[in-house]
Amino acid sequence: MVKADALLKVMARAWKLAPIDLDSTRVDFDLVRHWPGELYLEQNWVPVHDQSNGSVLVATARVPDAERASAIANVLESPVEFVAATSWDIRRTVLRGFRAEIDGDASTDRWRTNPSLSARVVLSKAQVTGGILGGLALLALAIAWPAALGAAVVTIAGAAYAGTTTFMLVLAVRGGTRRSAPPVAAQRQPDEVLPFYTVLVPVFRQAHAVPGMIASLSRLDYPVDRLEVLVLVEEEDRLTRDAIVRAEAPERFRIVSVPGGAPETRPRACNVGLFAARGEFLVVYGAEHEPAPDQLRRAIDTFAGGAADLVCVQASVDYSNAQRNTVTRLIALEQSAWAERVLPGIERSRLAVPAGGTSNHFRTTALIELGGWDPYNVSESVDLGIRASAVGYRVSPMDSITVERAAASVPALIRQRSRWLKGDLQTAFVHARQPVALIRRVGIARFLGTALLVVASPAVFLAVIPFYLLIAIALAVPGDVVATVVPAWALQAGIVLFVAGTIEMIVTAIGPVKQKVRGAATLCLLLPVYWILHSVAAYKALGQLFTRPHYWEKTDREPAPVLPATA
Template sequence: MALGGDVSATRVADSEAFAALLLQAGLVSAEALAFARQVKQRTGAHIDEVLISQGLLDTESLLLAEAQAWGVHPIDLDAVAFDENLIRRAPGQVYIAENWMPIRRSTNGSIIVATARGVAPERVARIQRVLKETDLQFVATTSWGIKNSCLRLFRSEIADEAANELWRQNPRMSARITFSRSQKIGLILTALALLVSAIVWPIETAIVTLTVMSLVFLAGTSFKFIVAMRGARYDVVERVSSAQVDALVERELPRYTVLVPVFREANIVGQLIRNLGGIDYPTEKLEVLILIEEEDHETRDAVLTSNPPPHFRIVTIPKGHPQTKPRACNVGLFFATGEYLVIYDAEDTPDPDQLKKAVVAFRRGGSETVCVQASLNYFNDRENALTRMFTLEYSYWFDYMLAGLDLGDLPIPLGGTSNHFRTSALIELGGWDPYNVTEDADLGIRASALGYRVGVINSTTMEEANTSIPNFVRQRSRWIKGYMQTTLVHARQPVALIRQIGLRRFLSFVLLIAGTPATFLGVIPFYVVTVFTIFLPVDTLGQLFPVWLLWLTLLNFVVGNVIMIYLSMMGPYKRGTFHLMLWALLNPLYWLLHSIAAYKGLWQLITKPHYWEKTEHGLTTHVQHN
């Protein structure tokens, strides 16, 4: 992936002569130009960027003015025929990064080149070197005209790179292959051994299996309890005060890219435009890329109907496999121009100052900080029992669990949204794995393996909690399947992973990433054995299972649920949502839903590992108050 930027490009449009041209041509008013100059002085942005981002100048008028300033003709790239052989003299990344691209040969043999950044001599010389041609004829276009043309002309290459670049670079780190050859052999041999044992020694096999599951369950829940309690004891979240945010100099703020992958979200894109429009960041330094799948015409039409601000852009995701959120994000990364980048879901409402807090946190953390994670919570927590449990879970996870992992310098599995990245480091990591359905958790482990740090900041993004059980099971089965995928990927080279991240971090990875699915898979068997233990005479069960095993499963049932009820009750303390506390008593039923989702996820891991189970949004009857 190449970072498509225009920071160092020659800008004729930044000159006072160009400003005067805009005024003389009647394209902007004197008041608008004075405003643009003030913003330029404050933020350092170019005059044309200010005018465009504020809706004071449209791109077509800017194109005409730039063409006149450069002494060339304007051109609409959507209406021209490209020479396919000529266009492939350089990669699409070069054209996007440098804001030019060849079109075709003219009748006199010169190459027609579209430029969005002028025709300065050093720029012309650079283009001549790339094309290995000296006779060039320039025409003017816009940056987005070039980007859209590259997306159209290189669509197959972009789709392939977005899906398979990580796999090509490091196939062992990609979930494209679900089970490696050694894992297949090991699992087949284990399954055969269990089958033979179950036939020959059925009782003994059941005892050993339950014992192992019990110990894994106890280890997983105990680990979460210890880490969360450390996070509660030490407030290690990266605290950024309002004073520090106010002290930021807008001229020194970096360019920021917001990626918003949407798929069949036509019902909430209006809300999306409003929510992201509330971000407190200079619009001339902010680009919002709405990533829409090629065939999703309904969502595209809804976005256009919502009349988004000029700094919102639609990026069409070419058809390809797998059709997943991380693949769409990789395409967005291809076009991102920001020094920093954040992911938001369609229903997200981030704190207005979240981007500025992230900038402060990155500057504090230094180059080793690749990502800062904001907290997630829900605006419809009072809607029903499920939304209340959802909110309790997220409150404990983001306020205590992630803080405990950060304190212990342990790998942090990222959330699917509100992750703020250094764009260059994200590219170094290979972007997201499109074949992993919890690409966020996988990326957190890969970042740790390369020595990067993931931090947590004191900012919250409000989301819509699941309101229906079927929708919840679909979502959680995908998350749990993704944890299984991530476990399989990083278990291919366990010794190498230990060398990279250390034994302590490796054990944390095993207990959290591998332990979470194992814990949920154990819930239903433990509940069944516990019910029999409570309601059947001990003598009857004692003929099948040893008493110590019955006590162990009962201990798991009691201790596991007590731990999670206690952790869930802790969540409301930091946020003051005390009305949720008693709902934590429903955790045994909530975990039962997780167990059902875990078995569904396990089945899909075998039958369709890369299938992205769609979570429906916009189902709530509650209205968010900003």
């Protein structure tokens, strides 16, 4: 690929213009901000400063023919003189000039335009009022009729647990009955017809992951002149920025500085990247992810084979360290059940497919139409999937794999799952604020199914520890003592429902899987213990929801070996 400085010299010579280095030239940003940044990005020019002869110096990355010169002069309402600049220099100048506006849009645009769909506030006033009244009612019932309340709580909780796990089992059965043809290679389209693609890679304090990131993304089988990789680096994160500079990444890798501010989350960084992106299609990867080399081409083929309402396709996840220890094997088993059975069942049931956090490929125009990501939601892609469904768009799985490394320790697992579950709770509370409006858009059946899907994980895992304690109490405490709080029939019914639901969860995890998990049958017997860890994560998530709702809990992963990159 031609180096940027060499390309600039060629452009300047061909257009008979002087080249300009916008980093070392005085740019009048007050002048720049007179017109929309989107205009400059779309048309590939930017005003530099006024000149003493009354004209405006304009940097352009396209040939300034008479038509273009006239159009730009009309916008600026002034004579213009041109200098040549690269597209990236122009975009970087626009990012610098509109830094405050971009930061504001990335952080608070959703809150300003539609606060009811923003997770910036955990609970609305109506939800707080309802919670207080409900709590007071429960307190009154506990004082007046403790045994009756205990019976109601245990049986309702058991029924809800069993009902939720039954729902997940039904989805798994529906997904598992789908005939799965062996994967075939995507038909290879000529390079010249492929659309421009943007890869967003949000990073934060991940200097150690930079060599692997550059190597894995350099292996993408996509024409380099139709691909850009925007590495989104927080302004304060000098170590990661310096590591990228030292690595001397290929020209298609560009650093985008994310302005310092709150919340310090991945979706906020991605919103900044969305402003800078110029691809017709866009994908988000993590710094430690290794997508299949042909994944971008497969995504294009999947979009081409789908209807116009298909706005996002997502690759499956495989774990390179799945056999590392019992924790990683359980994670791999769980992911296999989700990808091979539950997710296809969700799609077949026409529910809102919850997008994964990364390896999501979007039509960029649709993503912009949806308003990008909610920066305050720590499971931002789940929320985005519901918003897409609400306006008639679809999210669908695609036949491709992205490899990453699973959390390999109990503390790392709890940190990761607590963030996921906190995001599920945020999403549930956000979309419960205007349920009637959502029902009108998607219908009652899809609303109930999607609501149950979002609430399923936190609700089930919040119930695990209490029911385990209930079983222990039933075994250790005399029945007449327990009966003063929970009648025997209610206790037995609740435990039976819990055990039945637990068996259903185990059955959901069993079935044909693409990622062969060694000893899957034996691992299934460990799932009840594994769910205790999820229950701990769920209570941590519930606590953080009200104390640190927008805190982004990073997952610590073992570093992956760096494989050689290809040009």
